[in-house]
Amino acid sequence: MIPFNKPFIIGNELKYIEEAVKSGKISGDGIFTKKCNQFFEEKFGFQKVLLTTSCTDALEMAALLCNIKEGDEVIVPSYTFVSSANAFALRGAKIVFADSYPDNPNIDPKSIEKLITEKTKVIVPVHYAGVACDMEAIISIARKHNIFVVEDAAQAIDSYYTFSDGTEKALGSIGDFGTFSFHETKNIIAGEGGMLSINNPKYNERAEIIREKGTNRSAFFRGEVNKYGWVDLGSSFLPSEIISAFLYGQLEHLEEIQTKRISIWKKYITELKTLEEKGKISLPVIPEYATNNGHMFYIICKSYEERTALIKCMKEKDIHPVFHYLSLNKSEFFLNEEKEIDIPNADHFTDCLLRLPFYFELSVAEQDLVIAQLKEFYNA
Template sequence: MYSIPFNQPYVTRNEWVYVQDALAQGRLSSNGKYTHKCQQFFESTFGFRKTFLAHSCTQALEMAALLLNLGPEDEVILPSYAYVSTANAFALRGCRLVFADSRPDYPGIDETEIERLISSRTRAIVLVHYGGVACNMDPILDLCKRYNLFLIEDAAAALDGYYLSKEGDARPLGSMGDFATFSFHETKNISCGEGGLLVVNNPSFFQEADWVWNRGTNRSDFDKGNRSSYEWVHLGSAFAPSEIAAAWLWAQLENLAVIQKKRAVVWHWYQTHLKEVLPSFSGQLPVIPTFARQNFNTFYLLMDQRRDREDLIAYLKSKEVLSVFHYRCLHLSPYFRDKYQGKPLVEAEKYQDRLLRLPVFADLDVNRLEKKLLS
């Protein structure tokens, strides 16, 4: 049992109020009052063009792959240091996965490595804004334009994170790709237990995305009174979550600024005081690139050696503080390693072996944490 868990979902106390209101509306299935409120929030707050709530970020990625009609003749470039959902969505369509390395200073995809991986079969680039910190978007957007490629932002942990463009404006993560996906898993800043969002910024896909989200039917036209019935017009599935999940999510979104402020306190405490309370450990503090405005999702240390990470995990456990490492490289996974034919991805493997994540959640009492570490 840990006195300081790795994560603890934040509760605003309005969640049950809205769930009960959803029940009073007489509709607990998908696409009701709270679904609309959440989707309108994302579109008006962050400028996302069209949004669709989903059961998970995994499903949102699968929707994007389906909308692009990707198949075995297509290649998709993506980071190896990423969660398995990032790859699965495209592997399920039969795509050839082309893995890219991470940046030396930060776990996001190395934008300078992408162009050499582009071939005549490349259809899309998928990037991951690791821990809510932006990838270097201007060079990637330029590559997509020059080679006519689609861009998918896997922004699972990046809600309310921003990219500072070369023009000097702050662009919300998820607003720049043809598609973007977000997670509302309990480990994320905003949570409904399990949940996700597909963002469609490319107008060419607005209609098809609606069909896919509605199980492949033109149900939306029927709901608007434009048809006497609805029918099967496209491949699709049951991607939309229930109103219970949407109502819970709405309570969280109403408190986004409060949650972010609380998480920022924890993150900055680590950045300022961690070396004082862990003087014998020599891990590097996280790097936030100058082009990124982070959202305080993740705080990590980059240890000098894998053994150092194991020692620190054990030490923190003795203090009743739970710390965890993160992804295993996808190109080295049991499923894919026999298929991988590229060069060693040195930086990605560095993060696999040496990165350690520390607890960050809105209700974490840093004074209590400090006492635990100094005891």
Template sequence: MSKETIFFNRPYMTGKELDYIAQAKFGNMLAGDGPFTKRCHRWLEAQTGSNKALLTHSCTAALEMTALLLDIQPGDEVILPSYTFVSTANAFVLRGAVPVFVDVRPDTLNLDERLIEAAITPRTKAIVPVHYAGVACEMDEILAIARKHGLAVVEDAAQGVMSTYKGRALGSIGDLGAFSFHETKNVISGEGGALLVNDPALALRAEIIREKGTDRSRFFRGEVDKYTWQEVGSSFLPGEMTAAFLWAQLEEAQAITNRRLALWDNYHAALATLERQGALRRPIVPENCQHNAHMYYVILAPGVERQAVLEELKRHAIYAVFHYVPLHSSPGGLRYGRVQGSMEVTDGYSERLLRLPMWLGLTHEHQEQVVGVLGDALAKA
């Protein structure tokens, strides 16, 4: 009998997506900022407490908007972790800025707030904490450093929808925040993202930048008699069918999160023995953080050959993956950025991190199989 394939990820559908897409189609409103977009905006603002939420066609687009909103200029510096997706750096490199890579904490793999001040120079404009795996960075410390030095804080909360830090929604704590609704995330629209504008002074400009640099949004609200080009911008809106799909997901966001947390907790309990044996380390979630179970990863013990473990899992039709190649050691990072201090944690943990299958529809039997094969693979390794 052939083994059932356990995929790394399978996009989850609530069942309402196609109905809402049909409603958008028959409503003859397919471009951006239609009724479904507005519903999503209201939901995001209510859920996060952000001053303004704006859907974008990707989290990458939302991050690019933050660089425009902060008027990032060539030669400016932006502090961020190296252990993140390329969009975190690209958004600022596109404006001519220099990403300054700082090491991550060994517990959460988030930007190490203790290393930030040493990276600040007269050219520094912003700090960009990335909430890895939906677990919050130490935001109070980061905000205090930013206030002390007059810097902006942009939260890359791509993985952080429905996560909180001391009761505050991720993405709503800094000056600006960015969400992702990519199909690999918890709440999805295929591609898609959102910008959270928490500084009210930036809200109107955010609308203008998102609408190709025009005041089109004000025109449709009746605040001006025509819309015109106001400043540099681009087309960052998603279509209404994307928003309709997303609305079906946002309606079920809490239920989705609860079900994922149950899967995460099951992995966590099942892997405790392997951790006690020293074969791996499980994720660490600080007490003041409520995560969203975006992913379940383990840190393999030093000396374990990760590729051999991955191949053994694949031999049993289990598809696990590693994660980022650190930006500072990538060709683009070497070309456009600079490193501040040691990158010991980033370099070491990036080579030992292994992500396990995690998606709604995964059963406890699937998880038992994953943990069992992983244990056997580690024993061989």
């Protein structure tokens, strides 16, 4: 069987978990959490990072830091995972859905502009497949209207955006906050796990308090206060040292992982180009301002029916591609509260986008089988 995804161990993950246990502290903010924080801040230039138990938790922290309240509006792409919207809905925000580009799933800034009202508090660009949204355009809109930008960079570790002046910045370091995932389907994994990047130091102290159940416990352990207590809203967002230890074992091999993943991506694009040239499928688009971090590879089929037939055909050969997000504007939860709205590009990707098997240990022979079955289906 060739699965869609497969978790992997590449280095000292298990050794570091053992070290964490033997250190006598596995509850979080120990040696491996600090090592991971230092790695991310030095490697990607994040002003400050805080590891969390998931990207969802990082988004919920961002919603608290943005002071989202009942009646605020938050603009989110319809084509995204539910956490991008749910984190803000939990605070009482009205979610306003924006459309994707016609040729790629990222949020279209032109769609954003039309949705802004005096109640708009946050824009949430989601860097789909690790490919940058047009952050220069989005930041310009946000600053014009004094709106927060929270980058959902769940899929975008080690991916960058180039501004028109040539400046290159890591995704997650451009908006007010960035959120990342280390779920087992991501480039760098810890089973679960996530991270919040904070790009303005004025939010550092409050972010620590929110992550520690609304207490100033972090300041207490640094000796900055002589006792700690409940000072703000918060929750238990801090991951255990077990997660951090596994994650650090992966981070030590970041370049090796990325080199392999990008080689898998390039093989797919090279081998499947002929199908696109024949008009059978569409392939991923990487804008000039974006880099490719090899997070995933997808194709765009012509119709929902065609995609369904393709999935069935490949599963008969024990190959397991998957479709991806269901447009949130068509979700049961949204339609219980709001009228149905038309978001055509997002709905097209919902019906037609197919993710191919993609994981670190995918062999050349396995990838050749996936490609061969795709060609056989379309050439038939």
